[in-house]
Amino acid sequence: MxxxxxxxxxxxxxxxxxxLTRADLEQLAGAADVRAALQLLSEKGWGDPEQELTAENMLRHEAEAAWEVVNDLEKDPAALSVLKLGKDYHNLKAAVKQVYTGSSLPAERLFQPGGTLDAGVILKAVEEKDWELLPAPLAQTAEEASVLLAHTGDGQLCDSLIDKACLGELYRAGKASPEEVLQEYAVVTCAAANIRIALRAARSRRPLSFLLDSMLPMEELDTKALAEAAYEGKDAVAEYLETTPFAALVPSLSGSMAAFEKSCDDLLIEHMKPQKNNxxxxxxLAAYLLARENEIKCVRMILTGKQNHLPDEVLRESLRMTYV
Amino acid sequence: MGTFLVAEAAAPAALISNGTLYALVGIALAVILSGIGSAIGVSQGGRAAAGVLTEKPELFARVLILELLPGTQGIYGLLVAFIALGKIQFGKAVLEPEAGLLYFAACLPIAIVGLISAIQQGKASVASIALVGKKPETFGRAMLLPAMVETYAILALLVSILTVANL
Structure with a gap:
């Protein structure tokens, strides 16, 4: 049933x-300093009144609160696993690096809440090489990443391996989901990742074989055509994308990578908006969670900008589209 | 007394004719189907209302009205059943098979339309409850939207009542 x-x-x-609405975010971007921005957020109910009013405390509390709400309402824990996979793979990355390179950072700064598995279980599996503690796809990636990092010491290569495995699993789980919104999330996220690889490669002129190996094959985007376009340059990537469902990203290709990332986030939120009437x-639930993550990312950007004394205009330009 | 009634007094067992049976099946369908539709519709509204009340308990009265809108079809089915039971004089008279089939047919509009309209009205109520949860000031307009579905239940009720009354 x-x-x-x-x-x-x-x-x-x-x-x-x-x-938060667009007006709220603009008001936040116009705040005098971090303290004033945190005060504004606090007045809107952000943060835990019992904790010290710091950006890190507030953002962590909000991320946990968003997941708490959704976990409370979710009847089937597997239903939203597509949205949780990213957290699992992020925590795997952190665990592998913690074990093989060591880190002095506290666990709450290394690991993210909201995965399908507790971060402690992932850390234990990597520490003890007990891969049976993890589900099959994650276990295989954990083992490969551990071996790779132990032998090469190349963190970037390790990240790249885990990222590709994450995207593959996310795409597979998303396409298998009966929920249209989760299918769209998986498609947009994986397409954005492939286009990101293409754009970086277009700048650095990487070999075609490297590109094809790095990209995730998907139905909605011909990765061979994208890789060939990337090999020719950014204009060819834009020309190819015009013929795909991701043409909305084309205007941002002429700008910086930050503009492209903003465009990807906006596209995802645009896909989620019909859920307001469902x-x-x-x-x-899925749309709310993504909207919360989007606004937390936006607030983090504003607070970081305030800490680094970036002009308000620069902050306003980077503001994401809001769900409401 | 209806024109199709053939006997008014007899032993109780003899009063359960084929005609009476057909009429009773129609009456039962009017009550059962419209009742099922209302139960489903009100249940959907109830779940949405509970969701809104978890966050905004002060909206109880407004969401309760919206939740109850799909409940009317069950009452319409009951109303038709009462009128039909009175007309066939169940337990007092015997119905010819043709008469029983006519009562059966007369009960069908509210039975079928009651079932479907109540379920659909439940869905419209859910959407309106969500609207009131977000914008309580739109209650008046939000109530009109599911109420529009009621039109078709009322039309079916009229047809069923007029037909039963004229048999």
């Missing part, structure tokens, strides 16, 4: 009222 999400969707639609499926 199909799981009913009427209660969850109705509750989430009310919670959407507390999401009252019966898991879609609103």
């Amino acid at each position: 199909k799981t009913d999400y009427t209660y969850a969707a109705a509750r989430i639609h009310v919670k959407e009222l507390s999401l 009252s019966f499926t898991l879609g609103p």
Whole structure:
């Protein structure tokens, strides 16, 4: 029997009222300093009143709170696993580096909440090489990454291996999901990753074989055509993308990588917006979670910009599209 | 007394004719199908209302009204059943098979339209409850949207009542 999400969707639609709007973010970008920005956020209900008012405390609390809400409403823990996979692979990266290169950072700064597995389990599996503690695809990646880092000591290569495995698993899980919104999330995320590789390669003129090896094959984007375009240059990438469902990203290709990242985030939020009118499926939960992550990312950018005394105009230009 | 009634007093067992049976099946369908539709519709509304009330308990009265809108079809089915039971004089008279089939047919509009319209009204109520949860000031307009579905249940009710009354 199909799981009913009427209660969850109705509750989430009310919670959407507390999401930050574009006006809120602009007001935040115009705050005098970090302290004033944190105060503004605190007035909007951000952060834990019992904790010290710092950017790190506030952002961590909000990330955990978003997952708490969704975990509370999610009836089938596997239903939103597509959104959690990224956290698992991030935590795997952190665990492998912690074990093989050592890190003085506390666990709460290394690991992210919201994965399908507790970060402690991933760390234990890597420390003890007990791969049976992990699900099959993650275990295989963990073993390969551990061996690679132990033998080469190349963190970048290790990251690249884990990132590709993550995208592959995300694409497979997303396409297998019955939820259209999760399918779209997986497609947009993987396409953005492939285009990102193409853009970087277009600048550095990497060999075609390297490009094809780095990209994730997917139905919605011909990676061979994209790799060939990247080999020719950025204009050829733009020309190819015009013929794909990702043409909305083309205007951002002429700018910086930051502009491209903003464009990818905006495209994802644009795909999520129809969920505001959906009252019966898991879609609103997934969209809410992505919207929360998007706004947390945006607030993090603003607070970092404030700490580094970036001009308000620069901060405003980098603001993402909001869900509400 | 209806024109198709053939006997008014007899032993109880003899009063359960084929005609009476057909009529009773129609009456039962009017109550059962419209009741099922209402139960599903109100249940959907109830779940959405609970979601909104978790975050905004102060909206209880408004979401309760929206939740109850799909409940009317069950009442319409009951109303038709009462009128039809009165007309066939169940337990007092015997119906000819043709008469029983006519009562059966007369009950079908509210049975079928009641079932489907209540489920669909439940979905419209869920959407309106979400709207009220976000914008409580739109309650009046939000209530009109699922109420539009009621039109078709009322049309079916009228047809069923008029037909039963004229048999």
